[in-house]
Amino acid sequence: MLRLHKYVLTQLLPSSSASASASAISPLSRLISAAAPAVSPTPSCFAVEEYLVATCGLTRPQAAKASAKLSHLKSPAKPDAVLAFLAGLGLSGADVAALVAKDPGFLCAKVEKTLAPNVVGLTDLGLSPSDIARLVSLSRHKFRCRSIVSRLHYYLTLFGSSDNFLRALKRNFYLLSSDLDGVVKPNVAYLHQCGLGACDIARLCIARPSLLGISTERIRTAVACVEGLGVPRGSPMFRHALNAVAFLSEEKITANVEHLKKMFRWSDAEVGIAFSKAPTLLTRTKESLQRRSEFLISEVGLEPAYIACRPAILTYSLEGRLRPRYYVVKFLKENGLLDHDRDYYAAVMISKKVFVEKFICPHKDAAPHLADDYGAACRGEVPARFSFT
Template identity: 50%
Template sequence: MLLQNRLICALRAASHAPASTLHLFHLSNAAATATATATATATAAPSAQFVVEDYLVASCGLTPAQACRASKYLRHLKSPANPDAVRAFLADAGIAEADIASAIAADPRLLCSKVDKTLTPRVAQLRDMGLSPIQISRLVAIIAGIFHNPSKITRLEFYISLLGSYARVETALNRYRFLLSQDIENVVKPNMAFLQQCGLSEDDIAGLNLRTGHLLTCNLEHLKTMVARAEKLGVRGVRPSSGMFKKALIAVCSVTAEKLIAKTELLERALGYAEAKIAVSKLPTILSMSEVTLAHRVEFLKTEFSLEPSYIAHRPAILTYSLERRLIPRYFVIHVLKAKGLVKRDIDLFGVFSQSHEKFVQKYLHHQ
């Protein structure tokens, strides 16, 4: 009964309290509630996470598709700290932003590199070899993982010595990305020794390496097989000791044995057996052309220009010229000039086709 009376008194006192007191009471309760809610929300909300794919797109310049592929190798990264350090170092070393992006897309592990233990000494090696920042920049974009594989830098130094300059090596690397993948002592040097036994000089080998990287990077037995094929290509001087042998070797390196046979048979059908042998022996690299192109040009020269198979066979370079850009335009220029009596009717077409553009214009257009 005493407790009941006290509660009644308390309620009456509250009902007669000033409005301001009640307002403050409610504000106090609302603030406390808001603070408690905010604290609970902050505690429950997860902290901002490092999303690799977003970082690769926003900070590294990769496309979403590239970022998706690259992120598979970077799932363990929890923060941008090391990737940022790598990118900053590469930029300070003079490597272009686009080349950094290409390097990361090709080798995402680059972002996990240790700046002090890996990148700094590798860049120093390349600089000691005489490479400029621009050259290093291009190299990083061309060869994935160049910083993670010290042996590739050693091989690069070997090829610079063989080819005579980094510029020539870069040309070879753009054509054959695998050039630095093979062991120098156990693969490249034995191949060089064999080619020298065949009569090729070191300069010859260097020149061939610019045309086909397979010569020095394939296994020795395969190289011997290609040399044997080159020797069988034609009847005129295609021997290891001849200059023509280099062209034959380029031809057999560019196609499979099956394709080589198919193209040889195509020429035999189009020109005749003897004429095909002559054509191949004089210019073995015509076998590097596609079968469709080769067949179309032979047929066009025979039917549209009325050239005899023997004429084509003894001048096989004519098959390497573009129909649309050289052969057809020049043919019709000569045709018109003949009709007007401005050139001899027995003019040699191959002489017309083989001239440079400047000489052709000067001789047949400006002087008419």
């Protein structure tokens, strides 16, 4: 452990400035002070399962499962060193328990040869101690590989920041296992060819990091589907459309389009208009769309073409937004408190706060019960005053 202390100090502490050294020692001193006393006496027979429960915080079932992968350990020396290192990085007991439960082999990592050099390399890339702690929790066994530093160098450039990358990694742990040269880089190059800039690619891959690990041919197929549905490359919605259909088969896309045509009485052109404005329509369940169709067309009385040009209305909650606001608008019109030509869509699109300010507050004298009735409608109730014949 003393060699580790010296290594970390020589790698991370600048020697040219006493003041710089003083500032850098602070986070490292916690690592060193935590690591120094961590090694416990070596028992004659090391009970791995008990160690995992008592020292690592695993539950008994977790420990029983993890101990099978650590049966070769004869002493707590390596695990103690790793635990001290993780504590020095700032991982909580709960974080350590989760890490060990998912990757028991982490307790056998070589602190001096792998973990400490990785911390040095990642610090040189600009990652903060908290970033590194998050990375350890998310990357699990990949942090035990020296290649993680070179991979992070590429991904930080691709995603633009450590926070963006860690958000993507949280969504897809396998990001660090993907073939950089054979898969990831060709995919990024193709997305550039599709007209997506660096920021667009970063946003797309934060939302859908698994896109980087599939074949380029599969992405080409998704791009062809997007263009076939009327969203050309270079369109502001192209990225969103690609995100929506990237993992849908051609058969599923065709079936979903047919559902939209049937439910909303749309033509192929109207489906294209709707998709170009709200690509997530193709990812919504048939049941949820059916309920919105029945409400908006049969009850509200909206025309199919009207909905196709304003497809965002289909993305809002039926119970929490569409239906309660319809009740309020209809009540106001029926009681002469609102012009009959006031557009329902305009009432749906605004935030709840603005809706209350525009449609409820001005009528508190004429309809003092309106706020309570609206609240009840948002909870799924239908107040008697909202029952129209």
